Amino acid sequence: MRVPLMAGNWKMYKTAREAAEVIRALRADVADVADVDVVVCPPFTALAAALEAARGSRIAIGAQDCHWEKEGAFTGEVAAPMLADLGCRHAIVGHSERRQYFGETDATVDRKVEAVLAHGLTCIGCLGETLQEREAGQTLTVLERQLRGGFARHLTSARLVIAYEPVWAIGTGRTATPDQAQEAHTFLRGLVAEVAGGDAAARLRILCGGSVKPDNVAALMAQPDVDGGLVGGASLDPASFARIVKFRG
Numbered sequence: 001m002r003v004p005l006m007a008g009n010w011k012m013y014k015t016a017r018e019a020a021e022v023i024r025a026l027r028a029d030v031a032d033v034a035d036v037d038v039v040v041c042p043p044f045t046a047l048a049a050a051l052e053a054a055r056g057s058r059i060a061i062g063a064q065d066c067h068w069e070k071e072g073a074f075t076g077e078v079a080a081p082m083l084a085d086l087g088c089r090h091a092i093v094g095h096s097e098r099r100q101y102f103g104e105t106d107a108t109v110d111r112k113v114e115a116v117l118a119h120g121l122t123c124i125g126c127l128g129e130t131l132q133e134r135e136a137g138q139t140l141t142v143l144e145r146q147l148r149g150g151f152a153r154h155l156t157s158a159r160l161v162i163a164y165e166p167v168w169a170i171g172t173g174r175t176a177t178p179d180q181a182q183e184a185h186t187f188l189r190g191l192v193a194e195v196a197g198g199d200a201a202a203r204l205r206i207l208c209g210g211s212v213k214p215d216n217v218a219a220l221m222a223q224p225d226v227d228g229g230l231v232g233g234a235s236l237d238p239a240s241f242a243r244i245v246k247f248r249g
Ligand code: 13P
Pocket: 009, 095, 165, 169, 170, 171, 172, 173, 209, 210, 211, 212, 230, 231, 232, 233, 234
C-alpha cells in the first residue's frame, strides 16, 4: 500500500530562526504519528536550520527547486548534490509558480527530475492546469502533456512523487473537489500505467495541492487515488499542518 505523504511548501516565507521554531513545534505535534510521511520544504536559506531542528524526528526536509547540473556557472542556482550533502531528502520540481514566473518548462522539469533522482533525493514533481485551461475543457490534455513532457522518463523510479496542483486552486481558497481531484489522479495513474507499467502506477504516490486545509483534507484523502497533499499556506502554522498530517483524526 502507498504510505500517505504530507509535504509543506513554505514558498518564500520564513527566516532560518522562524523555520526552526515552526519545525520544533511541529515535531512535538506529530511525534505520535507513525503512518504518514511528513516533509517540509523551507526556502534555501532556512534549510540548514530546519534540518537541525528536525534531526531525529520523523520530519524530512526538502528544497523547493534545484538546478539540473551538478555544478557550474549558474549564478543564484543550487544543485542537487548540494542539497543531498546538506541532508535534504526531497526536492520539489516544476511547481506552477516556477512555470509561471521563472520560465520553467516541461523540458527543464525533465532535466531537473533527472538530477534530483540521480543524487538520491525524492522528487516531488508538480503539474496542473490553469483556470483558463479547465474552462476550455483542456484539463486532461494539459496533464498528459506535462506528465509525458516532464516525467515520462522517470516514472519507474520509486523516488518520484507527483503532485497535482490545479493552478486555480493555489492560494485562492478554492480547492479541487474530491471528485475533481480523483478524476485527475485516476487519469494520471492510468497514463503512468500506459507509459511505465502497472507496477509503477500502483506504487506512485500522487499528492493533491491547492488550498488544502485541515477541514478539507479528510475528504480529499478519502479518494482512492489521493495519496497525500502538497500544502502551501496551511503548512506555515505548525498546529494547522499537524492537523493535516493527522487527517485520520
Ligand atoms: P496553497 O496551499 O497556499 O494553496 O498552496 C498550494 C501550493 O502551491 C503548494 O505547493
